[in-house]
Amino acid sequence: MTHQNIHWETAIAQAAAWINQADSLVIAAGAGMGVDSGLPDFRGPEGFWKAYPALGQLGWGFSQIANPQAFRENPLLAWGFYGHRLQLYRHTVPHLGFKVLLNWGNKMLNRYQVFTSNVDGHFQKAGFDLMRVHECHGSIHHLQCSEPCHDRVWSAHEFEPVVDEAHCRLRSALPRCPQCGKIARPAILMFDDLEWVYERTHKQHDAQERWLATIHHPVVIEIGAGTRIPSVRHFTERIQQQFHAPLIRINPNDLLQHHNNLLVLPMKAKEGLMQLQTKMEALSSRWRVNES
Numbered sequence: 609m610t611h612q613n614i615h616w617e618t619a620i621a622q623a624a625a626w627i628n629q630a631d632s633l634v635i636a637a638g639a640g641m642g643v644d645s646g647l648p649d650f651r652g653p654e655g656f657w658k659a660y661p662a663l664g665q666l667g668w669g670f671s672q673i674a675n676p677q678a679f680r681e682n683p684l685l686a687w688g689f690y691g692h693r694l695q696l697y698r699h700t701v702p703h704l705g706f707k708v709l710l711n712w713g714n715k716m717l718n719r720y721q722v723f724t725s726n727v728d729g730h731f732q733k734a735g736f737d738l739m740r741v742h743e744c745h746g747s748i749h750h751l752q753c754s755e756p757c758h759d760r761v762w763s764a765h766e767f768e769p770v771v772d773e774a775h776c777r778l779r780s781a782l783p784r785c786p787q788c789g790k791i792a793r794p795a796i797l798m799f800d801d802l803e804w805v806y807e808r809t810h811k812q813h814d815a816q817e818r819w820l821a822t823i824h825h826p827v828v829i830e831i832g833a834g835t836r837i838p839s840v841r842h843f844t845e846r847i848q849q850q851f852h853a854p855l856i857r858i859n860p861n862d863l864l865q866h867h868n869n870l871l872v873l874p875m876k877a878k879e880g881l882m883q884l885q886t887k888m889e890a891l892s893s894r895w896r897v898n899e900s
């Protein structure tokens with residue numbers, strides 16, 4: 609792909625101008641969005657086992673523990689992993705970049721929609737409208753039957769897992785399906801997962817598609833989405849083509865470039881969003897984040 613060399617200032621100014629001119633905001637986020645809030649990055653076995661050393665000692669990789677088979681073979685270990693993550697995501701505060709994005713989205717004529725592969729629920733936690741978030745891999749804050757004996761999910765709200773972190777084992781009682789009594793598991797898409805209950809995600813998908821049918825001039829901001837699990841990139845590229853929309857990609861592993869209606873800012877999520885916010889405020893005071 610050819611691209612022109614550009615300077616930082618030009619890139620940020622162009623991206624801010626695109627946001628300023630759009631009538632709607634499409635936000636697409638991958639794992640890099642959560643890393644700046646202090647959440648672990650599971651890419652590569654080293655990163656994963658650094659976060660979960662007990663699984664490293666047992667030789668369980670991410671694709672083995674994030675697997676319905678793990679709930680059949682070793683539910684206390686599987687829930688040791690997911691119970692720890694559930695508590696971690698509950699107690700971590702989303703970084704300031706979420707607030708910046710929400711402010712832009714709320715001030716657009718046709719508002720916003722979020723597409724994310726993250727299961728942490730942090731867009732909702734940061735105040736995003738529940739009806740405007742599509743979690744394509746589900747949410748750790750919802751449970752389903754491991755069987756599954758029925759196709760509904762329920763809130764994990766009442767489940768307070770206690771985990772022995774040194775051994776990655778659930779110490780409290782296993783959550784159970786209220787219908788059949790079998791073990792409940794997180795309602796998220798795992799590896800080799802034929803049992804995922806996706807009805808909640810499908811409803812979010814349908815709401816997103818209905819909204820997309822009403823907008824005309826969106827700007828797309830893609831944040832922290834890698835190429836290894838490409839669902840987020842596939843989505844943004846589809847929206848870019850469908851609307852001939854400008855796409856701002858914030859990813860520290862890409863190279864600074866500007867190519868037709870793609871602009872890449874090789875930065876971490878929060879840094880990229882804060883730099884854009886500064887430029888947006890310089891364009892117009894309407895983009896200031898209201899303190900409340």
Ligand SMILES: [Zn+2]
Nearest residue numbers: 753757785788
């Ligand atoms: Zn059941």
